[in-house]
């Protein structure tokens with residue numbers, strides 16, 4: 001497993017615990033595949049994935065200042081300091097200019113590693129079987145972290 005994939009997976013799961021989901025008003029913003037199938041044909045194309053990711057940025061940037069940073073998660077981080085530590089790590093990895101904030105450009109320019117991993121047969125879309133396998137891998141990662 002590549003380091004980059006691990007980071008992407010952590011980003012997808014770090015704040016996905018139920019407590020976090022309530023804080024964010026639903027878990028969709030944290031699920032990299034949620035609502036991605038825009039045309040409802042049961043498969044997620046690369047374009048659909050990228051569009052969904054872009055929309056997710058807007059949800060993560062809760063204070064709407066154009067960057068995802070600690071101040072977007074103030075209340076949650078007080079309740080869950082460990083989530084805050086992980087968030088710091090993720091910001092470090094995605095923050096290319098070192099201002100400790102992940103701009104929309106930094107967020108969306110990250111290669112869609114999760115998509116490429118999930119598209120096991122490389123046909124440019126994630127079908128239901130591949131989606132189930134990808135979610136299973138994320139669950140396994142989460143379980144390992146709780147370890």
Ligand SMILES: [Ca+2]
Nearest residue numbers: 037039041043
């Ligand atoms: Ca589709």
Ligand SMILES: [Ca+2]
Nearest residue numbers: 061065067072
């Ligand atoms: Ca923000």
Ligand SMILES: [Ca+2]
Nearest residue numbers: 119121123125
């Ligand atoms: Ca595929």
